[in-house]
Amino acid sequence: MMLKTGGAAAAIAVALMAAASSPAFAQDAVACDTDRTIDIAEMTWPSAAALAHIHATILEEGFGCNVEIVTGDTVPTSSSMMTRGTPAVAPELWTSAMEEPWNKGKEDGVVVELSLAITDGTVEGWFIPGYTQEAHPELVTVQDVVDHPEIFQDPEEPSKGRLYSCPPGWACEISTSALFEAYEMEDTWNLFSPGSGGALDASIARAFTREEPILFYYWGPTSILGKYDAVMLDMGPADKDIYACNTDADCDKPAGKTAYPSSPAVIGAAAWLPEEAPAIAEYFSKTGLTNAEISELLVYGDENQADAEATAENFLRTKQDVWTKWVPAEVAEKVNASL
Template sequence: MILKSGGIAAAMTVALLSAATVPVVAQDVDATACGTDRTIDIAEMTWPSAAALAHIHAKILETGFGCDVAIVTGDTVPTTSSMVMRGSPAIAPELWTSTVQDQWDSALEEGSVVKLGEAITDGTIEGWFIPRYTQEANPEIVSAETAIANPSVFPDPEDSSKGRIYSCPPGWGCELATTALFDAYDMSGAWNLFSPGSGGALDASISRAFTREEPILFYYWGPTAILGKFDAVALDMGEAKPEVYACNTDPDCDEPAGITAYPSSPAIVGAAAWLQEEAPNVANYLSKVGLTNAEISELLVYGDENQADAAATAENFLKTKEDVWTGWVAPEVADKVRASL
């Protein structure tokens, strides 16, 4: 448009300036809205803690935020690969990144995935354990070395001249690590290394010893129902040496077995990057959901004692631990979740 008058031009200038100085009123953002129409698929991993967490988050996102949610089968390596390549599943609620460290770090750098928070705030645990009642009766046993020096405290039921340490079932990665430590500590003269035939057999041996208040030295990890149910004490195993542990768990490593503590693996809430972009409320929620080892082990006890599946275990947590999960969400979201239970 061609302006024919300086007065008109001045008037329009004033009008434009006036419009520019009108304050913009920000629209309220609904902090309870899902934010995306996409289906949010959550990986249900093959171990109990991750499976229960998947169902806890699915229930809250579906009923509290109104998201379209799907639970999908997952495991560390395939879930990570699929999330990196396809953006699906959207959420891995307990991802042990040490198993896929290089791939995960590369994907973070490329921007295809994000870490939203810690799933287990104090890290996973592995090590050698004894019952607290055994330590109270033998206060000198506080470390792996002091336990090894006292085989008579942990007699092998089938060979009382030696002690027994319970390892992992054949084929498990922890069997390699525990066997390597058995060799590195030179235990074969006074100890027998016992490998149960299955995870269930290991749990049964531990449960039987605690129920009868018998001494037992055993490998275990957390978070798990066993450590939630029984008062077990982790023995001091010294410094964690990742390079030694890597060799100890590699059948092709030619170095002699070395002494190292089991390193703690980070367990995070991992997500496809699109989730943070499209559903910031969901991403914000997932940044707050970290639980301690003890809290996760405690929630798993219900499933173990009641033979409950992951969904029932999750529902029990939501019903009995309102003081925990209501801190993750707005009151309006909490009210919707409660109403759904």
């Protein structure tokens, strides 16, 4: 239809100008708000790497942001964020590794926590298969298992049980050894070092495939806990002082019994992000996932030997009931169109 000239055209022009100057028009619900590149740290472990690619796709394709994924790790990423304001976002930052400097960075106003990355906290402990507990319902606590080494026979020394520990050099190797000592397991158990993370995973997978009993240290979120029905044993309350000593190779106190404290995993950001891009900060405030949800998304990567980018794409394709709740409908439509 043709527009009439004269007064009608002038009225339309005035209406458009008024709309353009109104808050509703100027504050686009799906705008990125900043022209600055939002660099997202891709950490070295699978869950954080996949989350980096999930958020990068949503910000770039849905909000129209300039996004760059950069290599990261806990301490260097947080240090750079606090001193240089880059990267802009760390989607799964385990702050317990640098608690004092991180808290100071928040107090100084150079970094912020936008939300919990893992809403129910990380998990760490000793596990047995669900089918083993079904066959032996008395096995609930670590002490219950310690008292029954015959159920978890070491194939190389059947008179003792076997506890699969952490690979050499990992912090959890120290803590597992300390707990092995605290529970006085030396006479009836062997502490087995798998040699590498891959070897530990292979040992766990082999036991579950054969439905054999196995006692092992593990943590989450991970694909192992997403794939297998593993039951974490009750270790009682977590004592931070005992845990600190149990994880310090130079601690001269006797090893003590304690649960592993849950480490906070947050979405950390440089302080400029919520100031310059409030819509993006609001987005990140909604994106927390549970341990089970993250472990589940990692199963795809493990079973298909997929990298972080492919794992993220599979999540966006198959878990729309989850991530579309984080964003306006228009953003979701743009992301889906890009897949």
